Amino acid sequence: MSIKAMAIAAVSVAAACWVMPQNVNAKDIDTAYLGAPSGLSGRSDVGSGALVHSRPWIFSAPPRGKRAAEDAIYEPIARFLTQVTGHRIIYRKPGNWLSYSQNMSEGKYDLVFDGPHFTSWDARYLGDTPLVRLPQPFVFAVVVRRDERFTKLRQLAGRPVCANSPPNLGTLSLLSQFSYITRQPYLVVVHGWPASYHGLMSKRCAATVLPISNLKMYEHGAHTVRVLYRTPVYPNQALSASPRIPKDIQARIQRALLSPAGRVATAALRKAYGGRGLIRANRREYAGLSHLLDNTLYFSGGSEVGIAQR
Numbered sequence: 001m002s003i004k005a006m007a008i009a010a011v012s013v014a015a016a017c018w019v020m021p022q023n024v025n026a027k028d029i030d031t032a033y034l035g036a037p038s039g040l041s042g043r044s045d046v047g048s049g050a051l052v053h054s055r056p057w058i059f060s061a062p063p064r065g066k067r068a069a070e071d072a073i074y075e076p077i078a079r080f081l082t083q084v085t086g087h088r089i090i091y092r093k094p095g096n097w098l099s100y101s102q103n104m105s106e107g108k109y110d111l112v113f114d115g116p117h118f119t120s121w122d123a124r125y126l127g128d129t130p131l132v133r134l135p136q137p138f139v140f141a142v143v144v145r146r147d148e149r150f151t152k153l154r155q156l157a158g159r160p161v162c163a164n165s166p167p168n169l170g171t172l173s174l175l176s177q178f179s180y181i182t183r184q185p186y187l188v189v190v191h192g193w194p195a196s197y198h199g200l201m202s203k204r205c206a207a208t209v210l211p212i213s214n215l216k217m218y219e220h221g222a223h224t225v226r227v228l229y230r231t232p233v234y235p236n237q238a239l240s241a242s243p244r245i246p247k248d249i250q251a252r253i254q255r256a257l258l259s260p261a262g263r264v265a266t267a268a269l270r271k272a273y274g275g276r277g278l279i280r281a282n283r284r285e286y287a288g289l290s291h292l293l294d295n296t297l298y299f300s301g302g303s304e305v306g307i308a309q310r
Helices: 003-011 067-085 097-105 116-126 169-175 193-201 212-219 247-258 260-265 267-272 289-293
Strands: 057-060 089-091 111-114 129-133 140-145 160-163 186-189 207-211 225-230 238-241
Touching: 057 067, 057 097, 067 089, 067 247, 067 260, 067 267, 111 116, 116 129, 116 169, 116 238, 116 289, 129 247, 140 169, 140 193, 140 212, 160 169, 160 193, 169 207, 169 289, 193 207, 193 212, 207 212, 212 225, 238 247, 247 260, 260 267
Parallel strands: 057 089, 057 111, 160 186, 160 207
Antiparallel strands: 111 238, 129 238, 140 207, 140 225
């Protein structure tokens, strides 16, 4: 199988399991104090005549779960930001990772909530601006069973490693440590962090990669694994805005999402991803992470797309 075919197969599989969210109704939120245009406060059914612009802004996120679950997370945010900005914002769930990756790389989204490597790529090649993010850091560990003979990461070349499909951040972090694709571990695709850990414990795999926080939870102090590699500390997922959204509106969106009303609108998102709240994001903390997508379909030629698509 060619490298391109392997990449297409990889990105077509969802990279993470979904979590049933909490439904949120943002229709009665008072957004007047946030600087929303007059007449829009407290409305979820803003008509086209009340909006400043005719073309809607498209809001999207990775296709990680079923439509009903994803709609419940992101549609309250889209309705809330429509009220705040006076510009119609539509959440659009992509059908699969392939279409999502293509649309993103071609700059077709105006607002995106995604992981740090995609946030970094968007900022570098599309000129997007990270506005807010979840506060918890990401740190991944590549681990083996304590009784295994492996002592160095390079010894996993050609060995079975349980991992979520690329472009999962943990999986790409592991693969980035191997210079040649022919000398990488053999991925045994699993779905979700519990499956990663259980795959290792059942000896389905020689190693696995998962967040440090999840590892501690699954181990319960048992010390049944050894850590071969820890990733750098990554910032969490962020919501970014494209250059098509004016800077003053971007600032309004940022203030709104950090406000008490924003906490209501983002309740399902924060529940799904374990976020206690949102904090301000900036380009600097995401700089340099786009390289993790270098061998990923639609993103490997970043400089050839990006700004030209805007």
